Amino acid sequence: MFAFTAISAFILLESRDVVNGFLTQPYATALLLVLWGYDPVPVLLIASATQLIYLNRQPSGASLFPEYPFGFFIVTSAAGSGQYSLLSYSVILILIMTVSSLTSHYLKIKRSFFEKHRERLKFYKRFPNIISAVSFSYLSYFLFSLAIWAVIYTIFKSLNTLNISYLGSLDGRVLPVILCILLSSRYIYFNLSRRNE
Amino acid sequence: MNKLSRRTILSLTLRTYFIRIFYNYNNLFGEGLCYCVFPFFKSCGVPKRDDILAKHLVTFNTNEYLSGFAVGIILKNSESNDADLEKTKNILSSVLGSIGDRLIYRLIFPVLTLTTVNKFVISGFKPDLCTWIIIIILMILFNLFNFYIRYAGISKGYEKGLDALKFFRSSGYKRTVFLLTAARNILTVILLVELIIYLKASNILLFFFDRGLKL
Numbered sequence: 001m002f003a004f005t006a007i008s009a010f011i012l013l014e015s016r017d018v019v020n021g022f023l024t025q026p027y028a029t030a031l032l033l034v035l036w037g038y039d040p041v042p043v044l045l046i047a048s049a050t051q052l053i054y055l056n057r058q059p060s061g062a063s064l065f066p067e068y069p070f071g072f073f074i075v076t077s078a079a080g081s082g083q084y085s086l087l088s089y090s091v092i093l094i095l096i097m098t099v100s101s102l103t104s105h106y107l108k109i110k111r112s113f114f115e116k117h118r119e120r121l122k123f124y125k126r127f128p129n130i131i132s133a134v135s136f137s138y139l140s141y142f143l144f145s146l147a148i149w150a151v152i153y154t155i156f157k158s159l160n161t162l163n164i165s166y167l168g169s170l171d172g173r174v175l176p177v178i179l180c181i182l183l184s185s186r187y188i189y190f191n192l193s194r195r196n197e
Numbered sequence: 198m199n200k201l202s203r204r205t206i207l208s209l210t211l212r213t214y215f216i217r218i219f220y221n222y223n224n225l226f227g228e229g230l231c232y233c234v235f236p237f238f239k240s241c242g243v244p245k246r247d248d249i250l251a252k253h254l255v256t257f258n259t260n261e262y263l264s265g266f267a268v269g270i271i272l273k274n275s276e277s278n279d280a281d282l283e284k285t286k287n288i289l290s291s292v293l294g295s296i297g298d299r300l301i302y303r304l305i306f307p308v309l310t311l312t313t314v315n316k317f318v319i320s321g322f323k324p325d326l327c328t329w330i331i332i333i334i335l336m337i338l339f340n341l342f343n344f345y346i347r348y349a350g351i352s353k354g355y356e357k358g359l360d361a362l363k364f365f366r367s368s369g370y371k372r373t374v375f376l377l378t379a380a381r382n383i384l385t386v387i388l389l390v391e392l393i394i395y396l397k398a399s400n401i402l403l404f405f406f407d408r409g410l411k412l
Contacts, residue, residue, distance in 0.1 A: 017218040020261050021340045022306065027313040027332060034324055044322040048314045055310055058302035060294075062222055115221035118228075122219060127246040128232040133218045173399070180314075181392045188385040191378075 004077040005149050007032075009141035012070040016107065017137060026050045026072040033073075038081045045176040046076055046089070050096055052183035056190060064104040071100030074145060078152040089172035091159055093179070099148060110140055201237070201272075201355050208236040210348045213264045225258045233268050234275075252282070258290040260297020265347035266361060267293055269354020288359065296365050304377040305342075309335055311384035318391040321399075 011024040022028075030047035034040045050072045059065040075095045079088065114121045114136070122133045201209075216229035231253045238249055252275075259267040267289045274285045312335060316328050353361040364370060 017215075017220075019214050020217065021336070021343055022309060023336060023340070025310070027310065027317070028336065031324060031329065031332065040324055041322045044317045044324065048317050048322075051310050051314055055307055058298055060298055062225070111221050115223055118221075122228070125246075127235075127250065128219050128228045130212075130215050130218070130232065134215070137218060174396075177392060177396050181389060181396070184385055184389045184392065188382065188389065191382055191385070 001149060001153075002146075004074070005142060005145040008070055008074040008077070008145040008149070009138055011073050012067060012103065012141045012145070013134070013138055015069040016067060018134065024069045024073075026069060029069065029073045030076075033076060038076075041173070042082075042084045042089070043076060045173060046092055046096070047072060049093060049176040049179050049183070052180055052187065053093075053097070054100075055183070055187055064101075064108060066097070066100035067103035067107065068096065068100040070103055070145075071096045071098075074148055075099055075152055078149055079156050084172045086172040086175055088159065089175045091155070093176070095152060095155070099152070102148075103144075106144055110137075201352065205236055206348060206351050209233060209268055209351050210265065210344065212236065213261070213268060213347045213351075216259075216264050217261045224254060224256045226264070227254050227257045229264075230257050230259075230268070230271070233264070234272060237272050237275075252279075255283075255286070257286050259293045260301070262301050262343060262346060263293045263297040263350060265350025266354045267350075269351040269356075270358055270361060271354075272351075273355050273358045285359065292362060292365075300374070304374065304381060305339070307381045308377055308384065309339060311381065311388055315384060315388050315391060318388065318395055321395070 011029060014021070014024045026047035030043045033043050050068055054066060054068045057065065075092055079092050084092070114133075119126065120132075121136045123129055124132050212233040212235075216226060216233055219228035219232060220226060221228065231249055234253060235246070235249060238245075253271075257267075270285060270289060271282070274282055277285075313332055316331050317324070320328050350361070353364070
C-alpha cells in the first residue's frame with residue numbers, strides 16, 4: 001500500500017511540477033504495473049482508454065487540468081490483479097475520471113495554501129528554494145495519495161462481492177475497446193474539423 | 198558579452214526543469230523565474246537575492262518546455278529599464294504559451310501517445326519486447342528533445358533576444374509542424390482500423406452477446 005501511494009505521489013510530482021518529461025504517463029506506468037505482476041490485458045486496455053479520453057486536453061494557465069496519470073495509476077493499482085468484468089471496467093474508468101478531476105481541485109487548494117505560507121513551504125532565506133518546494137510538495141501528495149488509495153481500495157473490496165452478479169460475469173474488454181474506437185473517431189473528427197476553421 | 202558559458206547555460210537549463218513547482222495564482226511563473234535566473238546573476242557577481250526578487254517576482258507566464266527561451270531573452274534584457282523588461286515579458290507570456298501548447302500538447306504528445314497505443318493494440322495488449330523497446334526509445338527521444346529545446350532556448354535567447362523567436366516562423370519549423378500534424382492524423386486512423394480488427398479477431402462481441410442471450 002505504501003509503495004503504491006509513494007509511487008502515485010511521485011507520478012503526480014513528475015507529471016505536474018518537475019521534469020514534465022512524460023515519464024509517468026499511463027502508457028509508461030502501465031508497463032510498471034505489468035512488471036509488478038498485474039495482468040497486462042486489462043491494465044493496457046485501461047491505459048489506452050485513459051490516454052484517449054484525455055488526449056485532446058491540454059494544461060493551460062490556471063485552469064483545472066485532470067491529473068489522469070495519477071488517477072490511472074492509483075485506481076488501477078488499487079483495483080488489483082486479475083481479469084476484470086464489465087462492472088469492474090466501468091467502475092475503474094469512472095473512478096479514474098473522478099480521481100483525476102478531484103486531484104485537479106486538490107492541486108488548486110495546495111497551490112493556494114503553499115503560496116499563503118510560501119516562506120515556510122517554498123522559500124529558504126526569503127528566496128525560492130527547490131529542496132523545500134519539492135519536499136513539502138511530495139509530502140502533501142503522499143498524504144493525499146494515501147487517503148485516495150484507502151477509499152478506492154475499500155470501494156473495490158466491496159465491488160468484489162458484486163462480481164457474482166450478471167454484470168460481473170460478462171467479459172469487460174468490450175467496454176474499453178469500444179470506448180477507444182469512439183474516442184479515436186471523435187479525435188480524428190475534431191482534428192479534421194479544426195483544420196478547416 | 199553576447200554568449201553565456203556552457204556551465205551557466207547548463208545550470209540554467211537544469212533549473213528550468215523545476216520552474217513549474219513554484220507555480221501559483223498570484224504571479225504564475227514569477228517565483229519560478231527568480232529561481233531559474235539566479236545562477237546568471239551569481240556568475241556576474243551580483244548575488245543579491247532581494248534585487249532579483251524585486252525585479253523578477255512579478256506576474257509572468259510561459260510554457261514550461263519553452264521556458265529556456267523566456268529565461269535567455271529575459272537575461273539578455275535584464276539590464277534594460279523596468280518598462281522595457283515588462284514589455285518583453287508580456288510578449289513572451291503570450292507568444293511562448295501559445296507556441297508551446299500547440300507544439301507539445303497538440304502535436305508531439307499526441308504522436309507519442311498514439312504510437313504507444315497503436316503498439317499496444319498490435320501486440321494484443323500483451324507487451325512484448327518490441328513494445329518495451331519502442332516506449333523506452335520514445336521516452337528517451339522526447340526527453341532529449343526536452344533538454345535540447347531548453348538548452349538551445351537559453352543559448353539563442355541570450356544571443357539574439359526577441360529575435361530568437363523568429364525560429365518559430367521559419368520554413369523548417371512550419372515543415373516540422375506539418376509533418377507532426379500528418380503523423381498525428383495518420384496514427385489516429387491506423388489506430389481506429391486496428392481497434393476494429395482487434396474487436397473482430399478477439400471475438401469479444403460474439404462472446405458478449407452469447408452470454409447475454411444465454412441469460
